[in-house]
Amino acid sequence: MRAVTWHGRADVQVDTVPDPTIQEDTDVVVEVTSSGICGSDLHLIEVMAPFMSVGDVMGHEPMGVVREVGSAVTAVKPGDRVVVPFNISCGTCWMCSQGLQSQCETTQNREQGFGASLFGYTKLYGQVPGGQAEYLRVPFGNTLPIKVPGGLPDDRFVYLSDVLPTSWQAVQYAAVPPGGTLLVLGLGPIGDMCTRIAHHLGIEKVYASEVVPERVARAIARGTEVIRSTDQADVVGAIRDATDGRGPDAVIDAVGMEAHGSPLASIAQKATAIVPDAIMERVMQVVGVDRMAALNTAIEAVRRGGTISLSGVYGGASDPMPLNKMFDKQIQLRMGQANVWRWVPDILPLLVEGDPLGVDDFATHRVPLEQAPQAYADFREKKDGAVKVLLQP
Ligand SMILES: NC(=O)c1ccc[n+]([C@@H]2O[C@H](COP(=O)([O-])OP(=O)(O)OC[C@H]3O[C@@H](n4cnc5c(N)ncnc54)[C@H](O)[C@@H]3O)[C@@H](O)[C@H]2O)c1
Ligand SMILES: [Zn+2]
Ligand SMILES: [Zn+2]
Numbered sequence: 001m002r003a004v005t006w007h008g009r010a011d012v013q014v015d016t017v018p019d020p021t022i023q024e025d026t027d028v029v030v031e032v033t034s035s036g037i038c039g040s041d042l043h044l045i046e047v048m049a050p051f052m053s054v055g056d057v058m059g060h061e062p063m064g065v066v067r068e069v070g071s072a073v074t075a076v077k078p079g080d081r082v083v084v085p086f087n088i089s090c091g092t093c094w095m096c097s098q099g100l101q102s103q104c105e106t107t108q109n110r111e112q113g114f115g116a117s118l119f120g121y122t123k124l125y126g127q128v129p130g131g132q133a134e135y136l137r138v139p140f141g142n143t144l145p146i147k148v149p150g151g152l153p154d155d156r157f158v159y160l161s162d163v164l165p166t167s168w169q170a171v172q173y174a175a176v177p178p179g180g181t182l183l184v185l186g187l188g189p190i191g192d193m194c195t196r197i198a199h200h201l202g203i204e205k206v207y208a209s210e211v212v213p214e215r216v217a218r219a220i221a222r223g224t225e226v227i228r229s230t231d232q233a234d235v236v237g238a239i240r241d242a243t244d245g246r247g248p249d250a251v252i253d254a255v256g257m258e259a260h261g262s263p264l265a266s267i268a269q270k271a272t273a274i275v276p277d278a279i280m281e282r283v284m285q286v287v288g289v290d291r292m293a294a295l296n297t298a299i300e301a302v303r304r305g306g307t308i309s310l311s312g313v314y315g316g317a318s319d320p321m322p323l324n325k326m327f328d329k330q331i332q333l334r335m336g337q338a339n340v341w342r343w344v345p346d347i348l349p350l351l352v353e354g355d356p357l358g359v360d361d362f363a364t365h366r367v368p369l370e371q372a373p374q375a376y377a378d379f380r381e382k383k384d385g386a387v388k389v390l391l392q393p
Contacts, residue, residue, distance in 0.1 A: 004132035004391070010377075014373065025072035034154035085162075090143060146341075164197075232296060255312045295314070375391065
């Protein structure tokens with residue numbers, strides 16, 4: 001089959017790799033029909049490159065049609081339409097039964113000291129072949145795939161794999177009180193969806209910070225007030241002005257370590273050097289090279305006693321955090337990979353009934369698998385209006 005594979009820093013290619021097969025009697029093989037490219041994939045071709053190997057199959061946001069099932073699979077059958085969560089969770093262990101699927105005790109990577117395995121991710125998370133491919137082997141066929149109805153385009157359901165539960169969890173963890181204010185940092189797919197969910201759940205005052213014009217425009221169109229800067233002083237000043245000098249009740253960091261910065265300063269330099277695009281350069285300038293920039297803005301901006309909800313992914317263990325300030329401001333910090341299945345019962349009915357979150361036209365690009373290298377480059381460099389790209393194998 002054809003699959004998007006990792007070849008190095010800023011280098012993905014489409015290769016022919018062996019077709020996946022049933023290995024356990026609970027496995028299913030899914031023919032992939034749509035598969036998202038995520039901000040997390042950008043970390044893999046930048047900062048997290050040391051944890052990848054040449055030939056790794058990328059992708060953790062797939063959906064498709066079940067083609068083969070193992071002998072013990074009863075929950076789905078060939079022909080069923082399914083979305084595959086990005087966490088590989090068994091659905092039956094103690095953590096899964098607590099709704100903490102990203103900590104699944106059956107797939108936890110204990111040797112590495114990391115949580116549940118993820119599709120198409122690093123050695124730290126099991127190095128499991130991903131879903132930017134024609135076919136995907138999915139374990140736990142009775143509990144992991146999310147069955148979705150036919151009759152509607154893939155766009156309606158595909159974001160159940162990651163963007164929707166990640167953003168839903170981010171807004172839940174933000175715990176904005178009635179009448180309160182939320183600030184979302186970053187309007188990539190995750191930040192954008194966070195603002196949509198926040199409006200849907202009745203949070204009245206939703207602000208965001210972003211500089212990429214088309215991302216700003218999408219959020220404004222849906223009623224979010226956008227601070228058109230990512231500079232800490234600008235953002236903190238603007239949000240305090242809007243909140244009686246106090247700061248928002250909650251801040252969602254939907255940025256993470258982004259395409260810049262790294263555990264090693266030298267990699268940061270390289271990443272900067274290979275981004276040619278003017279907009280990205282502007283982002284780099286206004287954001288600075290400190291990869292904690294967004295988190296630091298969140299800590300500075302949030303009101304005393306407020307909550308920071310972190311969905312952006314950070315790497316490295318030695319980043320200095322302003323713990324004294326966090327303590328003094330009595331900040332509550334909640335974070336983690338999304339527990340996809342935890343939120344499916346809340347989200348799936350919304351998608352079946354209609355499109356309150358605007359997923360039908362959320363994707364800016366739908367391209368064949370063979371065009372993945374260009375699509376990655378455009379998404380990474382924020383070129384050609386790329387906000388969310390779906391690959392269609
Ligand atoms: N927790 C999870 O389960 C989970 C799941 C999916 C994605 N993520 C993470 O969420 C983050 C966002 O993902 P995405 O797909 O939206 O990525 P993205 O890279 O498309 O979006 C990030 C956006 O943040 C903006 N930005 C950069 N620095 C900023 C700053 N200092 N302040 C405000 N905005 C800034 C960029 O211009 C960009 O538009 C990534 O770190 C990704 O790894 C986490
Ligand atoms: Zn993702
Ligand atoms: Zn489990």
